[in-house]
Amino acid sequence: MKNIKLLDCMLRDGGRLFDCKFSDYEISQITDRLSKSNIDIIEIGFLRDPAKTNYTKNSTFFNDVSQMSRFIPRDTKTKYVAFADYGMFDPDLLPVCDGSSVTGLRVGFTKKNFNQEKEGVKKALRDVKSKGYELFIQGVNSLGYNDEEFVEVLEMVNEMEPFSFGIVDTYGAMFPEDVDRIYSLVDKHLNKKIALDFHAHNNKQLAFANSINVINLCKDRTLIIDGTLEGVGKCAGNLNLELIVNYLSDELGYNYDFDEILDTIDEFIRPLKNKYSWGYSVPALMGGLYKSHPNNIIYLFDKFRLSCKDFKNIISMIDKEKRQRYDYDDIERLYLEYSDSKIDDSYALERLKAKYENKKVLVKSPGHTLIDYKSNIDDYIKSNNPEVITVSYTESDFMCFVGNKRRYEKLIDKKHEGFVLTSNVKNKTDLEDELIVNYNSLIDRRYALYDNSVMMLLNLLKKLRVAEIAIAGFDGYELGKENYNDESFNNDRQIEKTDEINREISKMLRDFIDKVNPEIKIELITPSLYEGTE
Template sequence: MRHARILDCTLRDGAYLVDKAFGENTQRGIIKGLIEAGIDIVELGFLQNEGFGEGKSVFKTPKEAAKYIPKDTTHTEFALMADFSRYDFKNLQDYDPTHRIQNIRLCFFKHERLESLKLIEAIKQKGYKIFIQPVDILGYSDIEILELIEIINKSIPYALSIVDTFGSMYIEDLHRIWALINHNLHQDIQIGFHSHNNLQLSSALSQEFIRMSQNKRNVIIDSTLNGMGRGAGNTCTELIALYMNQKFSYGYKLDRILDSIDIYIDPLKKQCTWGYNIPYYIAGMCSAHTNNITYLLKKNNIASKDLMAILDEIDSQKRKRYDYDLLESTYLKHITQNNIDDHLAFDTLKNHLNCKNILILAPGKSLFTHKQKIYSFMQNTKDLVVISVNFCHQDFKSDFIFLSNIKRYEFWQNDKKFVCIPKILLSNITHDDSENSYILNLNRAIKKGWENLDNSMILLLRILDSFTLKSINIAGFDGYNPFEENYFDQELERNLTLGEIECINTQIVSMLEEYLETRTNDTKINFLTESRFATGVSKLK
């Protein structure tokens, strides 16, 4: 007899990546494919007080979700997740067999647990099987887990889940929590497991959970198609189904799971990303909400060690949620902490830049498609100083390299040509003591108000406003195009979604407008190459 079942929560956990709007065709297709694959339970989405609409996996009542369930469901059951703080359970109708949604999963934070657990009996009386989903089980002490179990045992819900919210769990943690729960939980209550892949352990933990529960208790494993989920993602349905087929002789139809991934999940990767990477590894290591990482990754000037340092500066409980104002202030504090006296460097640069024509070379693709035009300008312009931004290249002779991006600096620092060129650095780059480097205080250029406030071109323009210049000429500042390569060098490319690209372009326009409206000097600005930002500059000049 099977002791383990799969609960696929793609339409709920994966929904965070698509603003909870998969679209009706995708919703129906995923559900049908999972049924045909023999998946035991399919979670259809969220029960919430608001945010619902056509094509969204958010519903006010089970009846609204039922329309996506096909007539033939074989043995598959269906579930909905209700967050204690986001759903009024007065809206929960009595179970209706024609709706075929048998399971309600009650999710709550630790501070909500006592009030949340009072709902168990009421939900059971409405005819549902109820799953108890305490957020961040690693945030509970052993005593608190035992107290939770004591309350749960009085009401006998259908299941209690071990939820590794931040992907911080190791095998040893799972063994400890499993032993504690299995030994003390009423035998009629099943145990679920929901993990995230921040430490690349999600699949291994799920396999171990199945193995160690055999002959001890019936269990339920959460998974998603291709691991789709916010941040590092979840246990992959295809991986755990394969394991259960090969090691326990289950009969999940892998071809139907793969079809669902090919048809419905892979196309979504054009608009959103998920899966293990170093930033989400850091989130798991720090037990931090993935939204903290997502926000900080929008900064141009953020290295992995900075992510770790910034999260370490935030209280361990506060980083389990996300406070964007706190993140912004902590980030700014981190990058501006080297509050140097830069007057000597600044005065020296005055001698090099004052009364000069400035040519700024940004690393956009137009730098090479319009190379001859740029060469001609360089040859025919007197009193010219060429400043390249975050790069050096043998085809362009630069008088200075401007760097505010620590990752670009570390990429180039071992290049022989780079070492020889004078550099204008901002003070967030603290470990350059070469004689031909001029380090300026970042506080001269940084301004609040934008997620992408550390864009290097904007920072350089603000720095240059402190000098008396003949003109500013710009090449290679193309703007981001979602449908083609954006840099002249493929190694400089960034992996951005369509939404992220639109956001960056919009914010650069906004920062340019602010720069032009508030600058001290009215130096003429000329774009040598095509740029999506040129029109806005010409209107405001």
């Protein structure tokens, strides 16, 4: 059974690259050529509230479906649709569908819309159907939902009974395993009468592979695959329509006119390449890794001359929620903050390597087990003769690692062999017993607790190529117990989030151990709520 349909979103999603400023001639020609190529569905543009967007021709930002009708060829089997973002169009202004213009409307909503305005979303969807349009539901950023939340969306979709529902990889962040997981939820919970749409972006160069994956998975319902000519779109762009056309035609026997597609690319897409750039790049990859709105990527790329590593670090600094939007003032602030903390730490790393490279290292975190298991720790030191480094507290014979400015200020006058400081604590020093390392090179902002000092030190020791790491006093947090070896530490912030903190640090430690295995052996030598991660 040929259950696959192709949807071209060139005039809508592709057009976002240049604010949808297609000439009327280009719109007419592209729709006509795609129709002649036997593309099943063509998305002709955005439908926007006239109070928010003023349509003045030579654009695919429309205010009324009647403005689209002149671009739709007569006597065609191709279906024409428009895209409406919830909150950006007024369903009350939507005329009854009479077949003279688009016959379907794709309605997109965000997780925030779903959580805070669910009834409003449902009303808008019902209104589209009641006016006689085929309803295509597109939930933005499918990866933004956990499994339970996604099932809630699917339940609402079943209630609405649309023509289709979309898995949307808004930031090009999906790996094939993500596709498998989300598809399994769809397969189990979405009514089989509802078509499935897959919308991919190419930040990780996986748009084509992920689309093939969905094709192989989806055999018992109609499947719609979105794409654009030559992958046109903001930042990394979309699935290349010509790739999927060729695959379906040559491998699965579908009847698309590949030559007509190529002619359309030559005439209308190649000229765009002289004015605009899109496609895979390392900055676009960062957008996929950190699920960031493409405008953040474009602004950083155009505004600042950044190395790839600096680009990654600044994108990772943007708050997770804010990454999905764009705030140029916030990006400017983060750029300045990052610039202030970035240093040349080559001298510090050279000295630290001389001390720790290929050595056994004992990391002493300030948990209460340092007191309870002191004799065990002393025996370990006697038997193994490791280099010892403390974290956030001092002992007179050992180096002390500090990743927090307030903690450093409490320790300045205490006895120690020397300090290893991160550059957010201090970005320069004249003291011989202080070494400063780049803060941003030791953290991964994909974790909520990325600035945990023990994890930062472990990342530093990895850079220093130590042979083995033993960890003591990395206890975890328990309510009603003394968690630290020093009363100067504050327990207050852990009171309500103990389990959450323990889970997050456990994951960070487990991921670190997996990453360095087998090059570096990791051992927890005192009891720890994290020790199941060994």
